[in-house]
Amino acid sequence: MAKRTQKSGATAKFGARYGVSVRRRAGSAIAKKSKFYTCPKCQYNKVRRQVAGIWECKKCGYKFTGGVWEPFTRASDSNSRVIRRGMEGATATDMTVIAQQAALDYERKLAEESSNDEEE
Secondary structure, three states: OOOOOOOOOOOHHHOOOOOHHHHHHHHHHHHHHHOOEOOOOOOOOOEEEEEOOEEEEOOOOOEEEOOOOOOOOHHHHHHHHHHHHHHHOOOHHHHHHHHHHHHHHHHHHHHHHHHHHHHO
16 A cells, blocks of 8 residues: 655654644754855855854855844844944934923923012
8 A cells, every 4th residue: 555645845754753833843944044045244145054053155254143043033133223223323213202302301491490580
């Protein structure tokens, strides 16, 4: 009697063991670590994983750290965004808050001056 289904892909070596969801997660992790990514320096699609967390561009030789399975994680994206904002200076929302605070301080100063004038 012939087989009815055939296991394929990176998780074929597991056979019917460990359950479908575990094999599916393992397959996606293996696919993420094996594929090529875009280099942040030369913009070529040549970045490969060396070891866990170390990534290297095969074209320009640029080596950098990243996630275990992917070179760019959500945390690294948000960290780079925060660093970029800090280097560029205050954002538009920061400037709005500063302007509002300055307006409140000016109003307080005017109110104090008018109360001082009334007392005299």
